[in-house]
Amino acid sequence: MPCTVLAGGFWGDEGKGKIVSYLALKDPIHVCVRTGSVNAAHTIWYKGKRYALHMVPGGFVNEKCRLLLGAGTNVEVKQFLAEVEETNVKNRIGVDSQASIIEEKHASQDKANSHLREAIGTTGRGVGPAQEERARRTAKLAKDIPELKPYLADVSLEANTAIDANKNVLLEGTQGILLSLYHGTYPYVTSRDTSAAAICAEAGVGPTKIDEVIVVLKSFMTRVGGGPLPGEISKEEAQKRGWFETAAGTGRERRSAPFNFELAKRAVMVNGATQIALTKLDCLIPKCQGARAFGELPDEAKQFISKIEKYLNVPVTLIGTGPEALDIIDRRKKT
Ligand code: IMP
Ligand code: MG
Numbered sequence: 001m002p003c004t005v006l007a008g009g010f011w012g013d014e015g016k017g018k019i020v021s022y023l024a025l026k027d028p029i030h031v032c033v034r035t036g037s038v039n040a041a042h043t044i045w046y047k048g049k050r051y052a053l054h055m056v057p058g059g060f061v062n063e064k065c066r067l068l069l070g071a072g073t074n075v076e077v078k079q080f081l082a083e084v085e086e087t088n089v090k091n092r093i094g095v096d097s098q099a100s101i102i103e104e105k106h107a108s109q110d111k112a113n114s115h116l117r118e119a120i121g122t123t124g125r126g127v128g129p130a131q132e133e134r135a136r137r138t139a140k141l142a143k144d145i146p147e148l149k150p151y152l153a154d155v156s157l158e159a160n161t162a163i164d165a166n167k168n169v170l171l172e173g174t175q176g177i178l179l180s181l182y183h184g185t186y187p188y189v190t191s192r193d194t195s196a197a198a199i200c201a202e203a204g205v206g207p208t209k210i211d212e213v214i215v216v217l218k219s220f221m222t223r224v225g226g227g228p229l230p231g232e233i234s235k236e237e238a239q240k241r242g243w244f245e246t247a248a249g250t251g252r253e254r255r256s257a258p259f260n261f262e263l264a265k266r267a268v269m270v271n272g273a274t275q276i277a278l279t280k281l282d283c284l285i286p287k288c289q290g291a292r293a294f295g296e297l298p299d300e301a302k303q304f305i306s307k308i309e310k311y312l313n314v315p316v317t318l319i320g321t322g323p324e325a326l327d328i329i330d331r332r333k334k335t
Pocket of ligand 2: 012040042
């Protein structure tokens with residue numbers, strides 16, 4: 001902090017929601033800007049309740065945190081309003097006037113398009129068609145929607161003002177670098193760039209204002225939809241290992257594979273990572289469950305972390321050991 005970008009290092013679903021919620025409570029974060037769109041679901045467990053948020057930033061768990069949706073986002077109005085209600089953040093959430101709108105027709109186009117829906121395996125939320133329309137310059141913007149009037153904001157101005165005032169600002173990315181339209185496994189990708197630089201661009205914050213880039217890597221890899229997954233194991237094997245997951249947003253089964261050091265190295269490079277957050281270590285090594293200090297980890301876990309640090313040459317500063325926001329080992333230097 002003050003300005004940190006949080007980006008996914010694999011194919012999304014690395015556990016960004018959990019890391020954001022931890023940072024929001026702990027640091028604390030004053031302004032949390034979400035980028036991307038409604039295709040992503042960030043899962044947050046807080047006070048025993050599970051949230052799968054498609055629109056509201058994960059920083060909502062801190063009641064003092066200002067929540068913003070950047071100009072680069074695509075807003076699904078009904079989903080946005082429902083989540084604002086669910087999380088009770090009406091008085092502290094804003095949407096950039098220039099964010100574009102996903103309409104019902106976009107979701108219908110997404111679902112009716114066999115290339116998108118069957119070959120690529122999109123989430124069907126309409127983000128690709130909404131981005132097409134935005135590129136054609138015919139999209140509706142947030143400022144055109146009466147229900148969004150009370151929420152309109154200048155997100156770039158708010159974020160930069162907060163940074164200049166030395167407040168903690170977090171830019172929350174969606175998906176992961178391997179789903180990036182530019183850097184991912186094209187054509188099996190989402191309809192936007194998902195890199196740290198793109199997260200800054202969507203929020204309206206310049207690269208010189210960024211202090212830390214945290215790349216989130218899960219202790220094993222998963223992906224939903226089509227496309228390559230090096231080292232992929234069967235569903236039965238995934239269940240045996242405790243890696244089997246279903247998607248928080250769509251309920252689809254996630255494919256899985258072991259942690260891949262080469263891919264992680266590339267994620268670190270493209271994002272310019274200064275820190276790694278490693279999630280779900282307790283799923284890889286069950287004895288890590290609930291650990292809150294590095295010393296509590298078994299040797300096998302310590303060795304895995306040190307191998308990652310050596311190979312990637314970036315410190316693993318945050319380690320997830322359970323689903324709750326505070327199930328984290330925090331190795332950052334205390335200032
Ligand atoms: P779209 O983003 O819905 O167009 O889907 C394109 C690809 O990105 C598909 O493989 C989706 O499964 C994947 N995808 C989109 N959003 C997410 C996400 O939040 N987590 C994981 N995969 C995603
Ligand atoms: Mg997700």
